[in-house]
Amino acid sequence: MSRFSKTLMALFVGGATMAALAPAMAFDRYQGIGRPATASEVKAWDIDVRPDFVGLPKGRGTVDQGVELWETHCASCHGAFGESNEVFTPIVGGTTQDDIKTGRVKALVTGDAPQRSTLMKVPTVSTLFDYIQRAMPWTAPKSLKPDEVYAILAYILNLADVVPADFELSDENIREVQERMPNRNGMTTDHGMWPGAGAAKGGIGNGGKPDVKNVACMKDCKKEVQIVSALPDYAQDAHGNLAEQNRPVGQTRGKQTGTPAEQKGDAAPSAAAATLALANEKGCMACHGVSNKIVGPGYNEILAKYKGQTDAEAKLIAKVKAGGQGVWGAVPMPPQGHVKDEEIKQLVQWILEGAKAQ
């Protein structure tokens, strides 16, 4: 972990504590650090224009002035008529005279317009003013004077036929323009994204009630879970072990995936591996190596000697059981009476198949 992310972690932990203490905290928590913002600092920062036109600067601008400013500052990205969708989505288009009358853009409901333009969606003219003043032009935000913003806004509104070509927009008549915005009735606040109290209690939203109203499907619920599809084994670990990738807190635990081969090995060891374990258990491996001679011959040597003989299995079973001497030298193989017949058979078969570990 880098030092930077450690600092972040510390901030997170500190932040959680601070949140708990927040009501009691205020300024005195950091004695001697910082100072209250001055009035002019707040003024420079507080530039928003709200839907009720709080914060709207005084000024005026005509459509004709707006044309000039538009050509200089705006047309290169937005097109001469606000129609371009090359850099941004179109500003103008998709609204009709009917929309201006009803205050609801019909194309949004029917889906007729090929694309949603700004004037189709925006319900408040103050938002346009605020955004142009705050963020435009892209290369030099906040460089436009209030009169220039009024003029540019007048031109945009004229392009959508909200205001006539000889119109002069000002802080005095902008409320009348709001009454002609094509989508002024298109905004709803009756959904859970609006913060604060619901409309009944003096707020604007619905009090944070979620949008989902899943009434229809909350009956005739199935009593048993029936799994109808699952990832095939080969795809189980496509994203590694899911269990390791989930937090150890909370509701969700990842499934143990890992590689399917390992999973199988754990669950049911292969026959060869089981026989190898058996050979270890019965002491065979003390004298015989899988691929080398220890006291007696290696299993590879035995295999080489008896390979191809049809009676090899029976012969070897008898030798293991009774013991023997002379075939591989003077050291005798003791009789293996303590090993069950079927186990001897299993071991011999395993040897003749190559004494594989897997």
Add this chain to the structure above:
Amino acid sequence: MANPMRIRAAAKDGVTEVRVLMSHVMETGQRKDSSGAVIPAHFITELTAKHNDKVVLSAQFGPSVSTNPYLAFKFNGGAKGDKVVVSWVDNKGDSRTDEVQVA
């Protein structure tokens, strides 16, 4: 009658740049509506631009041109106050003529 065109003409150094935004559905005749019926073709076929009664641009449009077409062109000559007239005719016989003064 279709909505008016938006035309802007600006003269600079003896060249006039004209930009036109037409308001037209420009239906190709290839699309189908929600019930599966073909939407009949409806598009601009001819466009003429005149500068003081002299034709400076004559164009044939087709169904491949987008809805609400935007057209920009330049011609030599033209001075402030001159008249630029743009007109179009579509395949249903509708037409529209709008004029603007060169700025």
